[in-house]
Amino acid sequence: MSDTIFAPATAAGRAAVAVVRVSGPEAETAVRRLAAGLPEPRRATLQRLYDAEGVEIDRALVLWFPGPASYTGEDCAEFHLHGGAAVVGALIAALSVMGLRLAEPGEFTRRAFEHGKLDLAQAEGVADLVDAETEAQRRQALEQLGGRLSQVQARWREALTEALAMFEAAVDFPDEEVPADVAGRARPVLEQLIGELEAAAADAERGERVREGYRIALVGAPNAGKSTLLNALADREAAIVTATPGTTRDIIEVPMVLGGYKVLLADTAGLRDTDNEIEAEGVRRARAWATSADLRLWLVDGSAEGRAEVPRELQPGDLCILTKRDLPENEAGWKAVEEAAERRLPVMAVTARGPNDVAWLKTTLTERVIDALAGAAPPAATRLRHRDLLLEAAERLRNALAQDEALELAAEDVRLAARALDRITGRIDPEAVLGKIFATFCIGK
Numbered sequence: 001m002s003d004t005i006f007a008p009a010t011a012a013g014r015a016a017v018a019v020v021r022v023s024g025p026e027a028e029t030a031v032r033r034l035a036a037g038l039p040e041p042r043r044a045t046l047q048r049l050y051d052a053e054g055v056e057i058d059r060a061l062v063l064w065f066p067g068p069a070s071y072t073g074e075d076c077a078e079f080h081l082h083g084g085a086a087v088v089g090a091l092i093a094a095l096s097v098m099g100l101r102l103a104e105p106g107e108f109t110r111r112a113f114e115h116g117k118l119d120l121a122q123a124e125g126v127a128d129l130v131d132a133e134t135e136a137q138r139r140q141a142l143e144q145l146g147g148r149l150s151q152v153q154a155r156w157r158e159a160l161t162e163a164l165a166m167f168e169a170a171v172d173f174p175d176e177e178v179p180a181d182v183a184g185r186a187r188p189v190l191e192q193l194i195g196e197l198e199a200a201a202a203d204a205e206r207g208e209r210v211r212e213g214y215r216i217a218l219v220g221a222p223n224a225g226k227s228t229l230l231n232a233l234a235d236r237e238a239a240i241v242t243a244t245p246g247t248t249r250d251i252i253e254v255p256m257v258l259g260g261y262k263v264l265l266a267d268t269a270g271l272r273d274t275d276n277e278i279e280a281e282g283v284r285r286a287r288a289w290a291t292s293a294d295l296r297l298w299l300v301d302g303s304a305e306g307r308a309e310v311p312r313e314l315q316p317g318d319l320c321i322l323t324k325r326d327l328p329e330n331e332a333g334w335k336a337v338e339e340a341a342e343r344r345l346p347v348m349a350v351t352a353r354g355p356n357d358v359a360w361l362k363t364t365l366t367e368r369v370i371d372a373l374a375g376a377a378p379p380a381a382t383r384l385r386h387r388d389l390l391l392e393a394a395e396r397l398r399n400a401l402a403q404d405e406a407l408e409l410a411a412e413d414v415r416l417a418a419r420a421l422d423r424i425t426g427r428i429d430p431e432a433v434l435g436k437i438f439a440t441f442c443i444g445k
């Protein structure tokens, strides 16, 4: 199998221009065979491309990036073709005939990682940037690609290396001139680090929300007006609306963008006891979605008789929305206001028929999303993978501190914490530890 890969870099479909990329040792040969010659490095050159039979494929812009100064670190070439599917197909066929192979997903970036052009966190930034649909996602991904997480990781890693050097010096050279209170000196360093790691792990949740969407659940009794409000907020008929209670059974998730952030708004089955197996499953799913959501809107038909049950999923900071404000307010509305006051939930009375009400609610939701996700700076950690590794590192350091006099065991815990941090950027550097010992303590001579 060839070590030289190719792939369309642009999406399939009708487009003015399509880009096909090639990376690997055969890239130069491929360009020479297809075009009249090798263009000057990194300079777009208009060339006629021919297949092995001498049939013209296209008049294209060809770019030549000799390694290692290329995206992947290998010899790379790009063909900027006319966007037709047949044009792309003809070039791909010609490259295949030469023995090059179609790249696997992410393989160009993987090669960039393997050649040290990017670390793992930056590679994730590339993936997130390609997926970015909102401004917030774009900013966050660009920070990660730019090495924000890598830089904080390097700072933590440095502190750990120093702490480890102290422990290892005390273990390996007990008779030398090592400061006797080595563990004592390492303690405040590790304590501070644990705090920073745990704070970054908590902040990673913000990063995950930016990537995946802030989740808002519409909950309440059947016929409270959840689907109508969802449609009004989404500005399209996403959910079926009928007068029959229990119409919505599955969860209807509508992606929206509020204030530059991705939001998932979910209409859920009306909460009630039911013998209908399908509806009961819908209620179970509604409760689960609502529990894990970032914000719940408790909808109550303010014009109804009786008293609406308070969903047990409600949390502090949720909103109570009285619907059908265009109808005369009734007992259900008054009772809900009382319940909301008791729980200190803000109340808004709206009608989905009134565009101003819908706009006002949207503004309120936008403020909530911004409050939750826009910090002073974008989060450094942005994925569950980062969060897990940060928490693992913090946990190892807590163990290290609990080792007390057992320096060897403490050193091992610190080493495991370092390994967890290394996995964030995907690199391991044990040489650095030894280097630090001799640099800081001048032992051995």
Ligand SMILES: Nc1nc2c(c(=O)[nH]1)N(C=O)[C@@H](CNc1ccc(C(=O)N[C@@H](CCC(=O)O)C(=O)O)cc1)CN2
Binding pocket: 019, 065, 068, 069, 070, 071, 078, 117
């Ligand atoms: N046509 C095209 N546009 C693209 C890309 C691409 O590969 N091709 N990119 C791909 O995702 C992004 C740009 N990222 C790139 C990152 C590094 C290098 C590169 O050649 N790096 C070399 C040289 C750096 C320099 O001279 O400044 C290196 O790192 O050594 C190229 C593109 C977005 N736009």
